[in-house]
Amino acid sequence: MLIRIEGSNLPGRECGQEPGAPAYRNIHVAVQRRDRPAELFGRYPGDALSAQWELGVTATPVEGGWDLRGPYVQGRPGSRFIYLSWGTVDDHDVFTMFRRAKLWLDGVAPRVLTAAVNSDVLVGRLGLSDGRGGPLCAAVRPPLIEWSAL
Helix, strand or coil, X not given: CEEEXXXXXXXXXEECXXXXXXXXXXXXXXXXXXXXXXXXXXXXXXXXXXXXXXXXXXXXXXXXXXXXXXXXXXXXXXXXXXXXXXXXXXXXXXXXXXXXXXXXHHHCCHHHHHHHHHHCEEEEEEECECCCCCECCEEECCCCEEEEEC
């Protein structure tokens, strides 16, 4: 099965110019691999028009629904999520993470997840900027992300 994350409204390459807040430059976003925080998939600059990641997962039937597992799915059964890592990229192409968004899979409605397992594709659509125009972070569940089956 495939999870496709479609991100729009990226925050730009700089943020944090408010007094007392750290400033970040050359911001990028990527999906973090489970148990390997330095291993990132699909890095996009913060000023991209959009970002899209396709992640292979295994859907296993469990009591009351499905358990999704894969190299980019974090957490334990019943509390799975995908990390989007925000970081700066220096002149040597080194990514330094400064914040993350947790895309919680428990926010997928059971009927949507069953339909996605049947169609083999689950799609999550979300804006990647927070209410102040910075990188979206913290826990992300509906309505911040819209889950659907293809």
